[in-house]
Each structure stands twice: as C-alpha cells, then as structure tokens.
Amino acid sequence: MTNEGPRAGTSRRVEDLRLAGLTKVFGDQRAVDELSITIAAGSFFALLGASGCGKTTTLRMIAGLEEPTSGQVFIGDKDITELRAFQRPVNTVFQSYALFPHLDIFENVAFGLRRRGIKHVDAAVGQMLELVELSSLARRKPSQLSGGQQQRVAVARALINEPDVLLLDEPLGALDLKLRRQMQIELKRIQSEVGTTFVHVTHDQEEAMTMADTVAVMHAGRIEQLGHPADVYETPRTVFVANFLGQSNLIVGEKIQGGESVEVNAHGVRFTMPGSRNFAPGSQLVVGVRPEKMIVLDLADAGRIPSGQNTLHGTVTDVSYTGVSTQYLVLTAWGQQVIAFEQNSIVGDRCAVGDPVVLHWSPQHTFGLDPAGGLSSGIDPSVLALESDAEA
Amino acid sequence: MAPIVPVASVAPVHVSGPKRSSRSVYILLIPGLAWLAVFFLIPLFTLFMTSLQKESASKPGTYVFGIQLSNYANALAEYWPQFLRSFVYAGLATILALAIAYPLAYFIAFKAGNWRSLMLVLVVAPAFASFLLRTYAWKTILADDGVVTSTLNSLHLLPDGRILNTGIAVVAGLTYNFLPFMILPLFASLDRIDYRLIEAGSDLYASPAKVFWRVTWPLSMPGIVAGTLLTFIPAAGDFINAELLGSAKDRMIGNVIQTNFIEFRDYPTASALSFALMAAILILVFGYIRRSGTEDLV
Amino acid sequence: MRWIRKNIIGAIAILVLVYLFIPIAVVIAFSFNKPEGKFNLQWNEFSFNAWTQICGVPGVCQSFLTSVQLGLISTVIATVLGTMIAFALVRYRFRGRSSTNLLIFMPMAAPEVVMGSSLLALFLNLRFPLGTVTVMIAHIMFIISFVVVAVKARLQGMDPKLEEAARDLYAGPAATFRYVTFPLVLPGIIGAALLGFSLSFDDFIISFFNAGTLVTFPIYIWGAAQRGIPPQVNALASLVFISALAIVLGAQLYSWRRRRSLATH
Numbered sequence: 001m002t003n004e005g006p007r008a009g010t011s012r013r014v015e016d017l018r019l020a021g022l023t024k025v026f027g028d029q030r031a032v033d034e035l036s037i038t039i040a041a042g043s044f045f046a047l048l049g050a051s052g053c054g055k056t057t058t059l060r061m062i063a064g065l066e067e068p069t070s071g072q073v074f075i076g077d078k079d080i081t082e083l084r085a086f087q088r089p090v091n092t093v094f095q096s097y098a099l100f101p102h103l104d105i106f107e108n109v110a111f112g113l114r115r116r117g118i119k120h121v122d123a124a125v126g127q128m129l130e131l132v133e134l135s136s137l138a139r140r141k142p143s144q145l146s147g148g149q150q151q152r153v154a155v156a157r158a159l160i161n162e163p164d165v166l167l168l169d170e171p172l173g174a175l176d177l178k179l180r181r182q183m184q185i186e187l188k189r190i191q192s193e194v195g196t197t198f199v200h201v202t203h204d205q206e207e208a209m210t211m212a213d214t215v216a217v218m219h220a221g222r223i224e225q226l227g228h229p230a231d232v233y234e235t236p237r238t239v240f241v242a243n244f245l246g247q248s249n250l251i252v253g254e255k256i257q258g259g260e261s262v263e264v265n266a267h268g269v270r271f272t273m274p275g276s277r278n279f280a281p282g283s284q285l286v287v288g289v290r291p292e293k294m295i296v297l298d299l300a301d302a303g304r305i306p307s308g309q310n311t312l313h314g315t316v317t318d319v320s321y322t323g324v325s326t327q328y329l330v331l332t333a334w335g336q337q338v339i340a341f342e343q344n345s346i347v348g349d350r351c352a353v354g355d356p357v358v359l360h361w362s363p364q365h366t367f368g369l370d371p372a373g374g375l376s377s378g379i380d381p382s383v384l385a386l387e388s389d390a391e392a
Numbered sequence: 393m394a395p396i397v398p399v400a401s402v403a404p405v406h407v408s409g410p411k412r413s414s415r416s417v418y419i420l421l422i423p424g425l426a427w428l429a430v431f432f433l434i435p436l437f438t439l440f441m442t443s444l445q446k447e448s449a450s451k452p453g454t455y456v457f458g459i460q461l462s463n464y465a466n467a468l469a470e471y472w473p474q475f476l477r478s479f480v481y482a483g484l485a486t487i488l489a490l491a492i493a494y495p496l497a498y499f500i501a502f503k504a505g506n507w508r509s510l511m512l513v514l515v516v517a518p519a520f521a522s523f524l525l526r527t528y529a530w531k532t533i534l535a536d537d538g539v540v541t542s543t544l545n546s547l548h549l550l551p552d553g554r555i556l557n558t559g560i561a562v563v564a565g566l567t568y569n570f571l572p573f574m575i576l577p578l579f580a581s582l583d584r585i586d587y588r589l590i591e592a593g594s595d596l597y598a599s600p601a602k603v604f605w606r607v608t609w610p611l612s613m614p615g616i617v618a619g620t621l622l623t624f625i626p627a628a629g630d631f632i633n634a635e636l637l638g639s640a641k642d643r644m645i646g647n648v649i650q651t652n653f654i655e656f657r658d659y660p661t662a663s664a665l666s667f668a669l670m671a672a673i674l675i676l677v678f679g680y681i682r683r684s685g686t687e688d689l690v
Numbered sequence: 691m692r693w694i695r696k697n698i699i700g701a702i703a704i705l706v707l708v709y710l711f712i713p714i715a716v717v718i719a720f721s722f723n724k725p726e727g728k729f730n731l732q733w734n735e736f737s738f739n740a741w742t743q744i745c746g747v748p749g750v751c752q753s754f755l756t757s758v759q760l761g762l763i764s765t766v767i768a769t770v771l772g773t774m775i776a777f778a779l780v781r782y783r784f785r786g787r788s789s790t791n792l793l794i795f796m797p798m799a800a801p802e803v804v805m806g807s808s809l810l811a812l813f814l815n816l817r818f819p820l821g822t823v824t825v826m827i828a829h830i831m832f833i834i835s836f837v838v839v840a841v842k843a844r845l846q847g848m849d850p851k852l853e854e855a856a857r858d859l860y861a862g863p864a865a866t867f868r869y870v871t872f873p874l875v876l877p878g879i880i881g882a883a884l885l886g887f888s889l890s891f892d893d894f895i896i897s898f899f900n901a902g903t904l905v906t907f908p909i910y911i912w913g914a915a916q917r918g919i920p921p922q923v924n925a926l927a928s929l930v931f932i933s934a935l936a937i938v939l940g941a942q943l944y945s946w947r948r949r950r951s952l953a954t955h
Binding site for chain 2: 695699700702703706707709710711712713714716717720731732771772774775777778782784790793794796797799800801802803804805807808809810811812814815827828830831834835838888892894895898899907908911912915919923924927928930931934935938939942946
Binding site: 063065085086087090092094095096099100101102112115116161 | 849851852854855856857858859860861862865866869870873874
C-alpha cells in the first residue's frame with residue numbers, strides 16, 4: 001500500500017479542529033461573532049442555519065479562503081490561521097462542485113496530488129474513484145456527468161488528499177430530493193470508511209439531522225445550540241432553535257415554583273416541567289412543546305388522562321390529514337392557535353372541526369425558554385407573513 | 393497611495409480574491425495603457441497642435457508652430473459640403489442598415505433554432521474577404537449595363553439613369569460594408585430578451601405590430617444604440633466607398649482629409665478637418681452614451 | 691396568408707444573408723476571369739490563369755506576405771498587452787478604473803481616418819520614418835481594445851469558485867494561474883487573437899496613412915484599383931476567405947458533433 005492513497009478505516013491519526021474566538025466583520029456587519037468550538041476528530045459535524053447566518057463564512061475561514069478579522073483556527077495544537085488555503089490540510093467540497101471543466105474526471109481527482117508534486121497518482125486515483133463508484137467514467141469531462149456523479153467527483157477530489165478536515169458547503173443543494181436522500185447515505189458511508197472529520201454546512205435541517213453526529217444551529221454569527229441531533233431537537237434551549245428545528249408550540253407564562261419541578265402559570269393554566277429542562281433565567285418564561293408530543297382527546301374522554309400530565313383545553317379549528325399523521329389546529333381559551341400531530345395509528349373516529357378537545361403531554365416533553373428574543377425568532381419569514389395574512 | 397483591493401468581479405463582496413501586491417496591477421496595466429496613451433491620445437494632441445500650425449515664412453510648403461484658429465474657419469468654409477455630406481450619407485446608411493439588419497438579427501435570436509450558430513458565422517464571414525475587394529465588386533454589380541441598374545431603369549426609379557458614380561452607390565456601399573456591425577449588437581441585445589415577455593405581449597396587445605413596437609423594440613434599445621454607433625462612426629469617416637463607387641461630386645470628409653494629408657501635404661487643413669470630425673463624433677457618442685453607459689459598450 | 695406571415699421574417703433573413711455574400715461571389719467568380727484590358731470589372735472569358743500563376747503579377751504575393759507578417763507580429767504583441775489589461779480590470783479594483791475603460795473604448799469609437807491621420811501627424815512631427823514599424827505600431831494600438839473586450843468577457847464569465855477550488859487543492863497563485871485560470875481563459879484569448887489578426891490583415895485606412903512606401907495587401911489593392919486589379923488579387927482574397935470560412939465552420943462542426951455524441955452517451 002502506498003502512502004498516497006486514501007486508506008480505509010481510521011488507521012490514520014486525525015486531530016481535533018478547534019475554532020477560538022473566530023470573528024469576521026464585513027463593513028458594519030458581524031458575519032461570524034466570536035465563534036469558539038471544538039470539533040472532535042473523526043466526527044461528522046453539521047453547521048445548520050438559514051442563509052446569511054455566517055455558516056458559509058465560517059467554513060471559508062476554516063478553508064483559508066477567507067481571512068478572519070480576529071480569532072484562530074487550530075488543528076490539534078497547530079495554529080493554521082496564518083496558512084494560505086493551499087497550505088492547509090483541509091479540503092472543500094464546493095457548493096455546485098466547482099469541478100475543473102477543462103480536465104477529465106481522473107485529472108480532477110488527481111489535481112491535489114499533482115500540485116503537491118506526487119508523480120505516481122494512478123493507484124491512488126483509481127482507488128478513490130472506486131470508493132465513489134466512478135471508475136468507469138475516469139476519462140469523461142465533468143459536463144458529461146449527472147449531478148449526483150459530479151457530486152461524487154467533488155468528494156473524491158477533496159478526499160484523495162487525506163485532509164485532516166473535509167469541508168462540505170451545501171454539497172447536496174443542487175440535487176433533487178430523491179438523489180439527495182441517496183447521497184446522504186452515500187456520504188455517511190464514505191465518512192465512516194475514511195474516518196476523516198467532516199464539517200458540513202447546510203440550511204436543510206433534515207440533511208443535518210440524518211447525517212451528522214453533532215449539529216450546531218447557527219444564528220446571526222453565533223452558535224445557538226450544539227449537540228447530538230436528537231438532544232437538540234428534543235431539548236431546544238432557545239426560542240430560535242425551537243422554531244428553526246422543526247416546529248414548537250410556545251406559550252408565555254410566569255414561573256410560580258422553581259426547583260426540581262418547575263411550575264408555570266400561563267393564562268390561568270398550570271404546566272409542569274423538570275427543572276433541568278427550564279432554560280429561562282427569570283420568572284417570565286415560554287412553555288414549549290413539540291406538536292407530535294401532544295395527544296388529542298375528545299373532551300368526553302378527559303377522564304382517561306393519566307395524572308401528572310400537562311393539559312390544555314381548546315376547540316378544533318382545522319383538521320388536515322397528511323397520510324402519516326393528522327394535523328390539528330386547536331384554539332385555546334385565550335385565543336392562541338396550537339398545533340398537534342397525531343400518528344394515524346389509532347382506530348376509530350378522529351376529532352372534527354368545532355369539537356371541544358383536551359390536549360395532554362408529559363412534563364418530560366415540556367421545555368422552558370427565555371422569552372427575551374420574541375416568540376417568532378427562527379420562523380421562516382415567509383411563513384410568518386402567511387400567518388399574519390391569515391389572521392388579518 | 394492608490395487603494396488597491398483585489399475583487400472578484402461577479403461574486404458578492406465577501407468572496408475576495410487572493411491577496412496580491414499593489415504593484416502587480418500596474419505591471420499588468422502599464423504596458424498596454426502606455427501604448428494606447430502614446431499612440432492614440434498623444435497623436436490626438438499632436439493632431440490638434442498640427443491643426444493650428446501656420447505656413448513657414450522662410451520655407452513655403454512647410455509648417456511651423458502657431459496658434460492659427462483661422463485654419464478651422466478656412467477648412468470648414470471650403471469643405472463644409474463634404475462634411476455635411478458625410479453625415480447625411482452615414483446617417484442614411486445607418487438607417488438602411490438598421491432596417492435590413494433587424495429582421496435578420498430577430499430571426500437568428502428567436503427563430504433560427506439549430507441554425508443559429510451557423511447563421512452567426514455567416515454574418516461574420518464576409519469580413520474574411522478583403523474590404524476593398526468587396527467594395528470594388530459593387531462596381532461590377534452596379535455597373536451601368538448590369539442587371540440591377542437596367543431593372544431599376546426600366547421602372548424609372550433612377551433620377552440620373554445610373555447608380556455607379558452617384559451618391560446612391562456610395563450609400564449602398566456604406567450600408568453593405570458596415571451591416572455586420574449593426575447585426576451583431578442587435579442580435580446580442582435581442583438574444584438577452586426573455587421570449588416569454590414577447591409571448592406575454594401577444595396576450596396583452598392585439599396585433600403583432602403593437603407587440604413589436606411596445607415590447608420588442610424598446611427591449612432591444614441597447615443593441616440599437618450600439619449598432620447605430622458602430623455603423624455610423626466608421627461610415628462617417630470612410631473614404632473607400634466614396635472613392636471607389638462615387639464621383640467627384642460625392643466626396644466625403646474622409647476623402648478630403650486623405651488627399652490633403654497625403655497628396656497636398658496641407659497638414660494644418662487636414663488636421664483641422666480630422667480633429668473637427670473627431671469632435672463632432674465624440675459629441676454624438678457622448679449624447680448616445682448618456683442613454684446606455686460605457687461599460688455596456690466596452 | 692398565414693403561411694406568408696409565419697415565414698416572412700425567415701425569408702427576409704435569408705435574403706439578407708444572400709445579400710452579404712453577393713460581392714464575395716463576384717470576387718471569387720472574377721478570379722476565374724480573363725479580363726479584357728486592364729480592368730477586371732466585366733466578364734470576358736473563363737480561365738484558371740490567376741490561380742495557376744497566383745504570384746504571376748509583380749508585387750502581389752510580396753504585399754500578401756507583408757500583411758501576414760504584420761498581422762502575426764501585431765496580433766501577438768497586442769494580445770499579450772490586451773490580455774494583461776483585461777486581467778487587471780477584472781481582478782483588481784484600482785483608482786483610474788473608469789478612465790482606463792474610456793481609454794480602451796475610445797480607439798474602437800474613433801473613426802479610422804482620425805486615428806490614421808493623428809498618428810501620421812505624430813510621426814511627421816517626430817520625423818520618424820514611415821514604414822513597417824509605424825504600421826505595426828498603429829495595428830497594435832487598434833487591436834489592443836478588441837482583445838481587452840474579448841478576454842474580459844471570458845474572464846467575467848468564469849466561475850470564481852474554480853480558482854478557489856484550485857487554491858484549496860494545494861495550488862499556489864502561480865499553479866492556480868497555470869493549471870486553471872489560463873487554460874480556461876485560453877479560448878477567449880485565441881478568439882481575440884484571431885479577430886485581431888483579421889483586423890490587422892484587412893486594415894487599409896490606418897495603414898495607408900502611416901505606410902510610407904510599405905505596401906500591404908490592402909494598399910496594393912488600393913493602388914491597383916486605379917489602374918486595374920489583376921485577377922490574382924481575387925484569387926488570393928478568395929483563398930483567404932475560403933480557408934478562414936473552412937476553419938470556422940470546421941470548428942463549429944466539431945463542437946456540434948461533440949455535443950451530439952455527448953447526448954447519445
């Protein structure tokens with residue numbers, strides 16, 4: 001085995017990527033604001049955020065394509081902040097791939113090796129093309145390939161250099177939905193085979209959650225929350241995350257008891273949650289719950305609710321059947337719309353529009369958030385506009 | 393110190409190019425710009441200075457430094473008919489070229505399909521044959537005993553009974569020679585129009601003529617401006633067509649400048665006429681550019 | 691009626707194309723003429739004479755070669771200078787950018803008679819001898835602008851991500867230029883050079899003012915026009931026209947067939 005080709009498994013020592021106080025200012029706008037994180041060696045890390053949140057700028061600073069205003073980038077103990085893009089052990093899979101149109105697939109993949117003065121590239125390139133299952137197309141030009149094939153060439157072209165970190169800038173954005181699913185699985189396979197650290201920038205939450213082992217939700221140049229995808233989803237710590245990642249019902253209330261079990265009074269209704277799930281610093285707080293955690297019951301069946309559950313009374317204003325689940329819009333006594341998803345696994349009648357209902361859910365699924373930033377932070381502005389139109 | 397910031401042209405602000413030293417931009421610019429300055433700008437200045445020279449008292453036929461504005465007055469007094477004629481002929485040729493070029497450009501942009509690139513090649517191709525010979529060929533085509541002249545004569549359409557050695561031949565030659573300069577910018581501009589706009593126009597306006605005048609024509613304005621400039625300017629300064637196809641009565645300002653410079657060696661008069669032509673055309677161009685912007689033309 | 695309306699633009703378009711080629715047909719046809727008298731303006735007798743003895747008239751081939759040499763040298767120099775300016779314009783922001791644009795635009799907008807006469811005024815005032823050098827200077831001057839425009843367009847059309855990708859893949863500034871930027875801009879540069887050569891080869895007005903006793907191919911034709919253009923000139927011009935057209939159409943056909951073969955793969 002030569003030391004030029006990619007090696008399967010994680011035999012190579014990979015080191016952590018660390019960002020320390022990384023900041024980028026464009027004009028009077030702080031695109032990336034004092035970012036400090038450590039991305040563990042060999043992990044699949046996703047930076048998730050809406051466009052303009054600073055995620056791509058962060059990626060470009062790691063690649064060396066953008067110079068930070070302040071702060072440092074480390075790989076292991078080595079400070080690479082001052083290194084130029086072509087001197088860094090970091091490679092990028094560009095959005096829309098940026099394959100060299102004048103070179104064939106083989107030469108595209110061999111590009112990095114040749115620039116480092118490696119003469120015998122055939123074996124390494126062959127092996128790499130095999131990894132991405134493109135061996136038969138080595139002599140084609142990029143324009144002769146489909147979108148999915150081009151994507152795999154872009155991955156191969158970057159990975160052949162055995163970078164310490166592979167950066168992926170919205171790598172699946174140009175593909176259609178079906179191909180995107182396929183490539184998500186493909187990329188995960190490749191990552192587990194080569195064991196390189198992947199840093200993946202995307203605005204697609206589903207993509208981030210399926211592929212990454214760590215997700216960082218970014219907003220206005222800062223990381224709002226970082227963690228395992230399931231943790232971030234189940235326990236959002238800010239209103240932004242609660243709204244941006246999936247959907248949440250948020251009800252403003254007042255803390256009436258703290259400690260291990262937090263009690264909240266909202267519009268005269270009492271809600272309970274574990275103290276560990278309350279992230280509001282003061283007595284004002286937002287009670288949150290995911291729509292699929294709520295169980296919808298006809299008022300007549302209210303007696304079946306186990307004790308200790310949080311409950312909420314209301315009237316059904318809309319029922320939409322979506323196949324997998326049914327969506328209920330429920331109007332509370334104080335005029336707030338609440339949304340609940342019900343799996344279509346129950347037999348029997350569903351509630352209908354106009355029915356009085358009780359929603360109930362476990363305190364373990366309840367979270368408490370700081371209301372300071374407003375309740376609509378993280379909601380897609382176009383959705384917000386639709387809602388205000390509907391209300392008008 | 394001039395601020396030099398590397399930029400990526402089309403990319404947004406935050407995509408910056410590699411850092412390059414400020415010196416390299418001047419290394420790139422200076423040789424070419426110096427060439428243009430020394431062999432285009434300075435000659436214009438020399439031309440202006442020459443246009444003010446006066447005849448040497450000691451050596452007649454040679455000229456020395458002077459500030460003789462009367463050169464301009466004398467030159468224009470003597471040659472204003474040729475000056476005027478140049479602009480009339482060039483103007484007529486431009487209008488004719490626009491009328492001839494538009495249908496072709498329109499067809500290539502919207503209807504040609506697979507034939508598009510072939511047709512564009514055919515528009516450019518005449519330039520591969522010598523300009524002078526093509527002009528000279530019109531002498532044969534428009535000859536007094538030729539098909540064109542006798543046909544038009546039998547219809548009594550020619551005032552002089554002939555085409556060759558008349559103003560008609562000169563305008564025809566100018567129209568022909570500069571036609572590609574009209575077709576190409578027109579095509580480029582029409583090609584940029586989203587054809588759906590024209591289709592939407594057919595929905596809103598009743599007749600195709602209305603659609604053309606309200607939608608297509610205004611949208612192709614940049615091409616019309618560029619095309620008319622690129623046709624009018626060389627036509628106004630041309631002397632080949634007038635020399636080969638016209639008579640002594642059809643001489644244009646280019647002929648006058650040429651003969652005064654090269655045959656009579658009356659440099660101040662020739663320079664004054666040349667400079668006046670440049671000034672007249674510059675005024676015209678800048679009037680036009682107000683409507684289009686230089687970067688579009690460059 | 692509807693058929694006429696549907697096809698009228700197409701018919702006019704084809705007529706205009708035919709019109710563009712009528713004089714060329716005459717030029718080619720008269721290369722096979724055996725003129726009666728000096729002037730090759732009226733059809734007399736079919737003959738291969740001009741083609742078999744293409745250099746048979748004194749000075750024709752000499753002037754032809756002069757024009758080829760002038761065109762080659764001027765084009766090479768102007769292409770280098772113009773390409774450099776185009777790179778500066780697209781890749782840097784610098785003070786004096788709009789004056790630079792204006793200086794490049796003006797030679798394209800100025801009438802040839804003005805450029806020719808003003809250069810002549812310069813050379814006369816400097817007492818610089820007219821000839822090959824002055825004509826070459828003039829040609830380089832007017833080709834530069836066209837090269838700048840063509841190369842600039844190509845550079846602006848290039849995805850800036852390609853150069854970033856090169857830098858990301860261990861190519862320093864020089865390697866990025868050599869292996870990515872230059873090959874991608876090359877077609878634009880070649881196109882600009884071909885245009886420059888054809889402009890130089892066919893230029894008459896500017897050359898005429900500054901040539902002194904130098905005889906280029908167009909200057910030869912101009913001189914001959916007074917005393918009769920020999921059919922050899924037609925033959926040479928036809929040769930140039932046919933080979934240029936063949937090259938361009940060949941390139942077109944090649945790219946068309948390549949695209950078709952891609953579609954079937």
